[in-house]
Amino acid sequence: MKILIAEDDATTRKLLRKTVEKWGHEVVEAQDGAEALAMLVQSGAKFMIVDWNMPGVDGIELCRRVRCLDEMGYVYIVLVTINDSKEDVILALESGADDHVSKPFDRKELRARVRAGERILELERALRAENDGLKSKNEQLEELVSIDPLMDIGNRRGLFKAIEKAHHRYSRYGEEYGVVMCDIDHFKTYNDSYGHLAGDRALRAVADAMKGILRVSDEIFRFGGEELVLLTPKQEPKGVTFFAERLRNAVEQVGIAHEKSARGVLTVSCGATVTSGTDVSSKWEDVLQRADRALYLAKASGRNAVRYRGNEAGAGGVPPTDPAAARGKAPAASM
């Protein structure tokens, strides 16, 4: 290992160098504390043998300063001193020295102490590597816990993170975002008729159908059960309504048989909204709640429908696209 020897006395420095080199270590020398500090950073040494009494920055001050360098990783310091009263040893350890050896030094003792320090540095290296590994695993886990494994899209947790970010960008930079909340129509009946495995396959198929029409900047999340939420950046009311209509249509076009639904296939109802006006000073929860309210209206209108609800009370933004209404069909009896 590379050992930095800080010692102002030439005789002792020479002896220490030769002794440590005989043990197979590489030596870097400094004649005082200030030089030692510079050499430490320059050489990247992790082990120091430091003399207490040096002109200028002495051994004690050097220990303190080394402990303030946090980008260095751990540096093991053995303080060599002729001051070996109990108080001196305590002061040395409290200043940041890991160990101390008294002068004149005992070669066997110094060797044992160097080895002890080497073991600690090896442990520290191993721990650091393990820690780095854990950090990257944590990042992977963090990503995994934000994903819904069944639908292979973001989950509720992922949605909250994403919408919080989007809302921050809106409040701060005025970048609008649209929210579409979708709910699969009569899904409970579907599960009852076809079984839960078929229900799972249908959920996956709905998510896949929606993913098929997304732009790169759109995001899709499973909000829970058979509910999905989509975030789409920079949308006008008209744009987000059209986007929701395309989602609704994409699901209908898959044609998943559902005998007990009005259309004979699995469909979704969608509620859409975009940020505007007072949303700047309110919370993302309010925006999400508005999409939920629009979804309720879509359900109430007879399902397989899209409704838009803007921020201003009573302002619908744009006329809803409602194929069921357009076709003149009566709303279904239940929601």
Place this chain on the structure above:
Amino acid sequence: MRDARLQPIDLAGAMDRFDGDLPFFLEVLREFLVLSPARFRSIEEAVERGDGAQLRTITHNLRGSAGNLGADALSARVLAIENMDLGAANREAGRHLEQLRFELARIEAFVGEITGEAI
């Protein structure tokens, strides 16, 4: 009287620190002999100036290297100076330095004995 005095060099202790490497030990010891007169002068100057901190730095270093070389008698003399108050050190500076030079001469003689050569 001679028997009561410490040997100029504790060779056994020094050899242990130098891992039995006599040539290296002698090399370092010769350097020490060359450097010492200037250090003694620095002690003298620090005492004259009444610079306690400087005096301590020099005596610490001198004791450190003398100790590592097994020059225990010299080390003891240096410690005696270090432990004195500056006034006493100033009054008796001449006598102390004479003693230091005396110990240094003994070490030189010791090296001569070992190597069988004059230095």
